[in-house]
Amino acid sequence: MLSDNIRRQFPVFAEPVNKNLAFLDNAASTQKPAAVLEAIDRCYRTSYANVHRGIYRLSEAATTAYENARVITARFLQARQLEEIIFTRNATEALNLVAQTYSQRLKPGDEVLLSQLEHHANLVPWQQMGKRYGFTVRFLPLTPDGRLDLDKLDEYLTTKTKVVALSAMSNVLGTVTELKVIIPRARALGALVVVDAAQMASHRPLDVQTLDCDFLAFSGHKVFGPSGVGVLYGKRARLEDLPPFQYGGSMINEVQWDDSTWADIPAKFEAGTPAIAEVIGLGAALEFVMSLGWQDYMTYEDELTRYALPKLLAVTGLHLLGPSTPQNRGPVFAFTIAGVHPHDLSSVLDDLNIAVRSGHHCAQPLHRLYNISATTRASATIYNSKEDFDRLIEGIEKAKRLFS
Amino acid sequence: MDLYQQNILDHYKHPQHRGELKAADKRSTAANPSCGDSVIFYLQTRDDKIVQARWMGEGCVLSQAAADMLAEFVQAKTLAEVVALKKEELLKLVGVELGPNRVRCALLPLEALHQALK
Structure with a gap:
């Protein structure tokens, strides 16, 4: 799979503390390959x-x-x-x-x-x-x-x-x-x-x-x-x-x-x-x-999008902002969870070694348009895997149980 | 999960001092626009003492639990004591280790409280 080979080129994931890291904050900033x-x-x-x-x-x-x-x-x-x-x-x-x-x-x-x-x-x-x-x-x-x-x-x-x-x-x-x-x-x-x-x-x-x-x-x-x-x-x-x-x-x-x-x-x-x-x-x-070649690159990202999108939409209480179909959309998912504040969700996920972003993501008027002040955002790139999204969803369920 | 200890979850899920206070003679709001948390403090005072403190708000577990703990803490205190209340004391009250990005959540209620006494 593209991501296994690619993940190895990013030294940050070789650090013992980051071995199990699901880094899903790539829309904010990406990790650096050894070549850089x-x-x-x-x-x-x-x-x-x-x-x-x-x-x-x-x-x-x-x-x-x-x-x-x-x-x-x-x-x-x-x-x-x-x-x-x-x-x-x-x-x-x-x-x-x-x-x-x-x-x-x-x-x-x-x-x-x-x-x-x-x-x-x-x-x-x-x-x-x-x-x-x-x-x-x-x-x-x-x-x-x-x-x-x-x-x-x-x-x-x-x-x-x-x-x-x-x-x-x-x-x-x-x-x-x-x-x-x-x-x-x-x-x-x-x-x-x-x-x-x-x-x-x-x-x-x-x-x-x-x-x-x-x-x-x-x-x-x-x-x-x-x-x-x-x-x-x-x-x-x-x-x-x-x-x-x-x-x-x-x-x-x-x-x-x-x-x-x-x-x-x-x-x-x-x-x-x-x-x-x-x-x-x-x-x-x-x-x-x-x-890496853009064709393989886009095919892989599209695969991630098509995998994550229905799984996220199936989570009870999850409200996704943005397109609910994979056409003309990338693997960037901002959402709210009923009864769980985005900051609390981030903290629970962080405890499971899953990095996501909470807040308005430098788009306050857009959030106001949806009548919410903050969302949680999971954003993927080529070194992410389907498993990262499986863990994300398990983490969301854990947070829901904790705060209900 | 160190952050979400039972007492914090208890204050969040079953707050003892949440709700408007009609008899309040002082009130103030503090908000964190970056995450949308907000806390309003209502204080009913007599002479230089707090007779009753209540709060309202919306936001994450930390900000809301800290507001409830703070309201409990200031009941019957003198105004001078409350004005002198330091950030460190509230963080001690909350009782969990907080990273730099979450300290602001826990301190929001204190900001509202201090503003009400200005």
């Missing part, structure tokens, strides 16, 4: 120096490794040009980069279209820019099954819409959104298209050519890479057109006492010393994902 740890270790042990400056062997080695990660990332996203890949701190910073720079040209009467399933990272930046520049932020509603309500698209996507910024996959509901339907219609109206792929990056292949988006953001740590590094893809013309996001070293061309000019992309958007070792680690993580 080795790449970071190798960088610091053999070839670390600041990048893009030193005229000496060590700095050149670091620069080569850093830039090689850009080559890998471009391949991961099917970007045509290396300059279209910007390394950021995380997806949040990448989305802020776009929202805070592009919003400067929006004005009252303009609209930015998001959806009701957005993570705070793709909601709060636009909301706050709306307050600053006077444009309106609208939210495409969801169907009762937790999918985007495409029947309402005409009502929400109009000539007033200047930006469409959507998550490719919900971190709460597991819904894979219909970007292939929405993006061409946004394009036809001339709206800027931004994709939040933070959740999607570790579940489905991303192809910016087919998607035809202007910008796409994801975080390294959710796709087996280190924390502290994220990626913004942007079409060359769009990136060249935007003003800088942060000012400082590396992003400048010429600096006078009273004015400065900017470096070309990607440097224009990579102010200051970047997360050198982390970027190199991200490169190793994306190589790792691509080496």
Whole structure:
């Protein structure tokens, strides 16, 4: 089975205390394969120096490794040009980069279209820019099954819409959104298209050519890479057109006492010393994902989804948020259990060495929409097994008995 | 399971001091927006003493059990004693080892109580 072989590549599961760990909090962050740890270790042990400056062997080695990660990332996203890949701190910073720079040209009467399933990272930046520049932020509603309500698209996507910024996959509901339907219609109206792929990056292949988006953001740590590094893809013309996001070293061309000019992309958007070792680690993580082969990868995840979904739905008192059918949904399950508070369920599960997340998962308005303040979320990836879900369900039953 | 000891479960399932207090002259709410727990404390006071303390709330076992334990603890105490009540004392009252992510649950009732006396 795919997961046995893969689990062995993640040193965390070899730790005696983690031998029996069912790690089901992958929507929050993933564990790291040995290849990533080795790449970071190798960088610091053999070839670390600041990048893009030193005229000496060590700095050149670091620069080569850093830039090689850009080559890998471009391949991961099917970007045509290396300059279209910007390394950021995380997806949040990448989305802020776009929202805070592009919003400067929006004005009252303009609209930015998001959806009701957005993570705070793709909601709060636009909301706050709306307050600053006077444009309106609208939210495409969801169907009762937790999918985007495409029947309402005409009502929400109009000539007033200047930006469409959507998550490719919900971190709460597991819904894979219909970007292939929405993006061409946004394009036809001339709206800027931004994709939040933070959740999607570790579940489905991303192809910016087919998607035809202007910008796409994801975080390294959710796709087996280190924390502290994220990626913004942007079409060359769009990136060249935007003003800088942060000012400082590396992003400048010429600096006078009273004015400065900017470096070309990607440097224009990579102010200051970047997360050198982390970027190199991200490169190793994306190589790792691509080496598994997306077809096998998706088949395995789909198998997990099809196994877990009916089992969870059969639990008495369990209310699942999001799609109850496996089509266009990933193995991310947020739910409530009648009579058991999510925090208590997490504590009971933790005692059984099952790690899940409790809370609002950075989607407060979405939870308010369902009239609940918190859910428990179990989210799987390629190193999880069907047995992890069997244990989860046993744990839920135990909690129900304990608190009834 | 160390966390869910019998006395905590008892206070949660059969609270002794839960319910609105019509005669209250002081009341205050505290909430933890990250998990949706909330606790309201009702205090009926005379001179500088608590005559009766009751609470209402919604949330996890820890926050609700801690509220009941705290209400029991402060009956007939002086206001000065209650104002001086420290977090550590409530945690001692709750009596189980709590990780950093769950301490907030247990301390929520104290926040409501202290706010009522402000």
